Amino acid sequence: MTAVVQRVAEWNRIAAGIRREEVLGFVPTMGALHEGHGALLEEARKRCSIVAASIFVNPIQFNQRTDYDFYPRVLEEDVAFCAARGVDYIFAPPDDEMYPELQRVFVEVGDTSAHLCGRSRPGHFRGVATVVMKLFQMLRPQFAFFGEKDYQQLAIVRHLVRDLNVPVEVVGVPTVRESDGLALSSRNRRLNAAERSLAPCLYTALLVARQLIACGERNTAAIKERVIQVLQGVPQIRLDYFELVDPDTIRPVDVVEAPVRAAAAIWIGETRLIDNVYCAPRPHSAEKPSSALRLTQGRDDRCRLAGTGSGLEASITSATAPDSGGGECCIDSIEVGATPSA
């Protein structure tokens, strides 16, 4: 049975009845739930004896009023979604429960918010950090689950918890993707069919960065140039940013010396999409990279996957095996574009 709770006072009564040995896992969401959230709920269900999800479209993290106004709100569907996944409680507060009066005090996340989405969305991460802190204080979970899809948000929540000593363990959950590679997002609903067919190019571009790094490219400027080339193959999209960043501090790196996160945001029509992937550099020694994506037979399966059936074709025109052998390849050029037949 999934109970919907609207008020903190109500939650406090419930919490008072929860035995100490229970473990509360919390999944904060803005609703419009999809299988990305499903993965968070499943992970919570696996680790915790009680699972609570929150559904709240947080006004203070939106930069654009229209984005806030048009954010999908489908509580009934979301409740059914949670019920089907064994969620115990849904916390769905009205605005006046979260912000009963002028909010004066905010959680400021510093430098971590200066890059990537923080640059295009001033104040966004302050709004995120503040509402996450409020929800943590209201619900007091032992575990909280966040998707790697919003990687900068995950990093910021980790900093928040660490720096303010919040007694909660943050668990990052890998991004869930459509079969063509597009990361699941509530905003995907806003894409029309033509836009949807182009959207996987974001992931493809990130895989190109990953592959270049796995093959030994360390110069960010060179990688960026190649990635931009790939995206310029799809004239209907506009690049907001592409960066390689330190996975903890989210600071852009000029030279890839250690694992980085390749992160990008694009606009397709009126919709902004973000995505990111883990990238490990090829070791300086002759050792094989242990975690980098590998090319086999001159073709990157995931690159092809991202293009298949999406009206896009990722065409790797030349891939030569580098000196290290072992089935790894270096890419000479990749072009992504809408296939004429799509």
Next chain:
Amino acid sequence: MTAVVQRVAEWNRIAAGIRREEVLGFVPTMGALHEGHGALLEEARKRCSIVAASIFVNPIQFNQRTDYDFYPRVLEEDVAFCAARGVDYIFAPPDDEMYPELQRVFVEVGDTSAHLCGRSRPGHFRGVATVVMKLFQMLRPQFAFFGEKDYQQLAIVRHLVRDLNVPVEVVGVPTVRESDGLALSSRNRRLNAAERSLAPCLYTALLVARQLIACGERNTAAIKERVIQVLQGVPQIRLDYFELVDPDTIRPVDVVEAPVRAAAAIWIGETRLIDNVYCAPRPHSAEKPSSALRLTQGRDDRCRLAGTGSGLEASITSATAPDSGGGECCIDSIEVGATPSA
């Protein structure tokens, strides 16, 4: 038995053994404890079954390195002080427990920190709010006790708790004063004998403001002028600020329409002292003010008290009974100065 705890992990083990029906009261301090802290501990002891005090000189709330360096540190005395007052736990973390790495995330308190001490001490209240939040998260008390002496700090902690939904009840405790009116403060230890004898003029000046307001003066500029006159009678002190502020928002008010806090900071030599008092305006109607300080026989007892034995003399040169009768008086002029014989 008072136990000294240095690490959060240690506290977590203790907290795990505390029964649910216990009530934890928390008194955060920077040590160098005096009877002002004593009042906080007593209030905590009255309301809570377990009392914890913290002793930590918080580097991120100091504007001046020397102020931080010279802040008195007397842990052994403080432990004895707490033990004598039945404190159960002292949390005295080393710096590396509070700030193990670069602090990136801060609690920003907004406008409330823009006035009074916030103006003279940029970043101070951010540092206070951040460390208070950290300590709340570490110790997780149900009640926390703060002195009214640091009134702006108390207001900010109330905002912090309310806006970030921290599950703790904040209790303000009235200022404890020496017999000559000087508010107790760890910084009083730095005053030499001559400076100490002048220090009560701060409280006297605030009482003048209170009296003027109780007698019907509503114009802040006029009140300020009179208060500054009083303080100018003591050339050895420098005024940092005097303001009448809204007790919740800490915004300066131009016209006193409702109860305000009169707050001031002065420098005596190298020492900065702050103090504040509650001031209720005389009602517009003919009703007697219920809580305002009253003058009897043309003399304000507390004004005299503040001067007595301190080398200061508060001399009220003219006090006439206003139209409302009932023993209230209006002050025409007050002069405060060092008495020649002191």
